[in-house]
Amino acid sequence: MSPIDLDHNATTRPLPEVVETVSRVMREACANPGSRHAAGRAARQVLEQARETVAAILNAQPQEVVFTSGGTEATNLALFGLAAGSPGTVVLPPAEHPATEESVTALEARGWTRHTLPLASDGRVVPDAYDDVAWSDVKLATLMLAHNEIGVIQDVSPLARRCAEHAIPLHVDAVQAVGKIAVDFRELGATTLALGAHKFHGPRGIGALLVREGTRLAPTQFGGHQEAGRRPGTECVALAAGMATALRLWHEHREQRTAHVRNLRDRLESSLRERCAPTVVNGSREHRLPNTLNMAFPGIDGDALLVSLDLDGVGVSLGSACASGSSEPAPILIAIGCPREAALSSVRLSVGIDNTVEEIDTAVGRMAATVERLRQSAKTPGVSS
Numbered sequence: 559m560s561p562i563d564l565d566h567n568a569t570t571r572p573l574p575e576v577v578e579t580v581s582r583v584m585r586e587a588c589a590n591p592g593s594r595h596a597a598g599r600a601a602r603q604v605l606e607q608a609r610e611t612v613a614a615i616l617n618a619q620p621q622e623v624v625f626t627s628g629g630t631e632a633t634n635l636a637l638f639g640l641a642a643g644s645p646g647t648v649v650l651p652p653a654e655h656p657a658t659e660e661s662v663t664a665l666e667a668r669g670w671t672r673h674t675l676p677l678a679s680d681g682r683v684v685p686d687a688y689d690d691v692a693w694s695d696v697k698l699a700t701l702m703l704a705h706n707e708i709g710v711i712q713d714v715s716p717l718a719r720r721c722a723e724h725a726i727p728l729h730v731d732a733v734q735a736v737g738k739i740a741v742d743f744r745e746l747g748a749t750t751l752a753l754g755a756h757k758f759h760g761p762r763g764i765g766a767l768l769v770r771e772g773t774r775l776a777p778t779q780f781g782g783h784q785e786a787g788r789r790p791g792t793e794c795v796a797l798a799a800g801m802a803t804a805l806r807l808w809h810e811h812r813e814q815r816t817a818h819v820r821n822l823r824d825r826l827e828s829s830l831r832e833r834c835a836p837t838v839v840n841g842s843r844e845h846r847l848p849n850t851l852n853m854a855f856p857g858i859d860g861d862a863l864l865v866s867l868d869l870d871g872v873g874v875s876l877g878s879a880c881a882s883g884s885s886e887p888a889p890i891l892i893a894i895g896c897p898r899e900a901a902l903s904s905v906r907l908s909v910g911i912d913n914t915v916e917e918i919d920t921a922v923g924r925m926a927a928t929v930e931r932l933r934q935s936a937k938t939p940g941v942s943s
Contacts, residue, residue, distance in 0.1 A: 559870070559871045560871065561871045561872070561873060562871060562872045562873065562913075562917045562920060562921045562924075563873045563910065563912075563913070564826075564872060564873055564874050564907045564908060564909060564913070564921060565873045565874055565875045565906070565907075565908060566849060566908040566909060566910035566913075567706055567707075567709075567734060567757070567847075567849075567850060567875070567906065567908035568875055568908075569756045569757070569762065570756060570757060570758065570759045570760075570910055571759065571910075571912060572756075572759055572760060572761050572800070572804070573759045573803075573804060573807060575803055575807060576759060576760055576761060576800045576803050576804045576807075577761075577800075579796075579799050579800050579803040580761055580796045580797065580799065580800040581796075583604055583795055583796040583799045583800075584796040586600075587600050587601040587603075587604045587795055587796070587799075588601070588795075588796075589601045590792055591604075591605045591792075591793055591795055592782075592783075592784065592792065592793075601795045604795050604798075604799055605625075605793055605795045605798055605799075606620065607799075607802070608625075608795075608798040608799045608801065608802035609623045609625070609798070609802075611802035611805065611806055612766055612801070612802055612805060613768075615805050615806065615809045616736070616741055616742070616743050616751070616753075616768060617742045617743050617744045617745065618743040618744070618768045619771055621771060621786070622743070622768050622769050622770060622771055623766050623767075623768060624766060624767045624768075624769055624785045624786070624788050624789050625764065625765075625766055625785060625789065625793055625794075625798050626764075626765045626766060626767055626789055627763055627764065627765065628754045628755075628756070628762070628763065628764065628765035629655075629657065629731070629733035629752045629753060629754030629757070629765045630656075630657040630754075630765075631765065631789075632733075632750075632752035632753065632754070632765050632766060632767035633655070633657040633658055633661065633700075633729065633731055633733075633752045633767075634657060634661055634778070635767050635775070635778055635788070635789065636700075636729040636749075636750040636752060636767055636769075636775070637658065637661040637662070637665070637698070637700060637729060638661065638664075638665075638776075638778045639750075639775035639776045639777070639778055639788070640698055640727045640729060640749065640750065640773075640775060640776075641665055641668075641670065641697070641698055642774075642776030643697075643776075645665070645668060645669035645670045645671070645697075646670065646671070646695055646696060646697030646698065647670070647671045647672070647673050647692065647695040647696045647697065647698075648662055648665060648670055648671070648672055648673070648696070648697070648698040648699065648700065649673045649675060649691055649696050649698070649699040649700075649717070650662065650672070650673075650674065650675065650699065650700045650701055651674065651675045651676075651677055651683055651701050651702075651712075651893075652674050652675075652676075652677065652889065652890075652893040653677075653705075653707075653888070653889035653890035653892075653893040654700070654701065654702055654731065655702060655706055655731055655733070657731070657752075658700055658702070658731055662700075670698075671695070673691055673692075673696070675687045675688070675691075675701075675717075677893050677894050678894070679894050679895050680710065680841060680842035680844075680845070680894070681705060681708050681710035681840075681841035681842055681845075681890070681894050682710060682712055682713060682842060682845060683701075683712060683713070683716070683717070685716070688716055688717065688720050691720070693720060693723075693724045693726070694724075696724065696726050697726065697727075698726065698727055698729070699717055699720075699721050699726055699727070699728045699729070700728070700729040700730070700731065701714065701717060701730065701731070702730075702731040702732075702733075702734065703730050703731065703732040703734075703735040703741065703746070704732070704734045704735035704738070704739065704846075704847050705734065705841070705890060706733070706734040707852060707888050707890050707891075707906055708840050708841035708846070708850070708852040708890055708891070708894075708906075709734075709841065709846040709847035709849070709850025709851070709852065709908070710841045710842050710845055710846050711735070711739065711842075711845045711846060711847065712845075713845075714730060714746050714747070714748070715747070718746060718747030718748065719747070721747070721749075722747060727749040727750070727773070728747065728748050728749050728750075729748065729749060729750045729751070729752070730746055730748040730750070730751045730752070731751075731752050732751050732752060732753055733752055733753055733754045733757055733765070734757060734847065735847070736753040736754075736757070736758060736805070737753075737757055737758020737759070737760075737804070737805060737808045738757075738758065738816075738847050738848065738849060739816075739847065739848070740812070741753075743768050743770075748768075748770070749769070749770050749773055750767055750768060750769050750770070750773070750775070751767070751768040752765065752766075752767055752768075753765055753766050753768075755797070755800065755801035755804055755805075758804050758805065758808050759804050759807070759808070759911070760800055760801040760803070760804030760805070761797050761800040761801065761804075763794070763797055764794060764797035764798060764800065764801045765801070766801070767788075767789075769788065775788055777790075779791070815911050816848050818911060819848050819849040819909050819910065819911060819913075820848040820849070821915075822849075822909040822913050822915065822918050823848065823849055823850065823851050823907075823909050825915065825918050825919075826851060826907060826909065826918050826921070826922065827839065827851050827853070829918070829919070829922040830853060830922060830925060830926070833922060833926040834855060834925065834926050834929045834930075836856050836857075837853050837854065837855055837856075838853065838854040838856065838896075838900055838904075839851065839852070839853055839854075840852040840853065840854060840891055840894070840896055840904055841894065847908075849908050849909045849910065850906070850907075850908045851906075851907045851908070851909075852891075852904060852905075852906050852907070853904060853905065853907065854896070854900040854901070854903045854904040855903050855904075855905075855929050856899070856900055856903055857903065857932075857933045857936055858903050858929060858932040858933055858936060859902060859903065859932070859936075860876055860902055860903050860904050860905050861876065861902075862932055863903075863905055863928065863929065863932060864876055864905060866928045866931075866932065867924065867925060867928055870924045870927075870928060871924070872921050872924050872925065874905045874906065874907055875905065875906040875908070876888065876904070876905060876906065887901030887902050887904070888901060888904065891904055
């Protein structure tokens with residue numbers, strides 16, 4: 559039984575061209591890019607070419623690209639770097655990625671106050687929520703461009719507009735968005751923006767933080783001058799080149815990729831709604847990533863469904879891989895008003911460019927059989943699922 563991966567929001571398989579790039583650069587440009595000899599200059603050239611590629615695709619300047627170990631470090635670097643100085647209020651929606659949630663909790667321990675923007679049932683910020691913010695007290699704002707669990711794409715412009723009016727730095731977590739939808743750093747109006755390569759078929763261990771030119775970002779790590787003093791440590795040239803390759807390939811094939819994954823997701827959704835009724839799609843069906851489906855299967859336990867599907871060779875998720883291990887419902891589902899029972903019966907399904915129509919149909923068959931069995935077991939006292 560061939561395994562079927564429906565958990566592409568957790569990570570993606572590096573493309574062959576990416577693996578080849580990383581391998582070639584490790585062989586041919588293995589010197590320290592900070593060294594002043596010929597080999598070091600060659601490595602520096604590869605690193606700066608990668609920086610230019612990332613900047614061009616995301617509409618940033620090369621000097622605004624800071625390479626990091628991934629999206630989590632990028633968000634930490636942004637939030638703690640922008641929060642240097644006296645405490646104030648940080649504005650954000652509820653149930654953000656753990657990289658943000660835990661960073662804000664740490665800021666609260668330092669005297670900061672959290673102002674939570676309420677979400678509508680579709681997962682987007684309530685339009686008039688910004689009117690209730692005491693903007694004179696706000697010193698930082700942050701939100702995810704695309705939610706990692708329900709795939710909902712936020713309208714950043716209302717928050718960006720308020721932040722611009724009050725000279726407040728805005729961090730955008732675009733880790734789940736870059737490489738899936740078009741992301742324009744300038745158009746978003748963000749001060750900083752985080753991305754991670756392994757979400758778009760790049761290598762793990764590399765990401766970037768875009769930092770608007772002229773922004774004061776206090777260092778959170780010390781030990782070197784690299785990345786304009788914002789992220790010390792010898793840069794991993796091969797991984798940066800691999801990320802740039804992955805992003806370039808997405809950019810070149812984005813229309814075909816988007817159409818492919820949207821077709822697979824819609825096929826998956828319609829088939830599950832037909833064969834596993836009753837079902838509920840969580841979050842907006844209009845404003846969401848083309849590859850993401852968060853669905854509730856009332857009457858069964860989502861954790862039992864995940865385990866059973868794993869045994870049947872179908873990989874799904876209950877939410878963020880960074881928050882796995884919790885038996886509580888996904889916070890985002892509670893935040894959008896999903897009843898606890900429905901939230902506990904929900905799973906995240908995220909398709910990728912390497913999935914096929916045949917895989918989707920096979921997965922639907924396995925899921926339908928599993929859902930039926932679990933529902934029957936739940937109705938029959940004393941029968942284990």
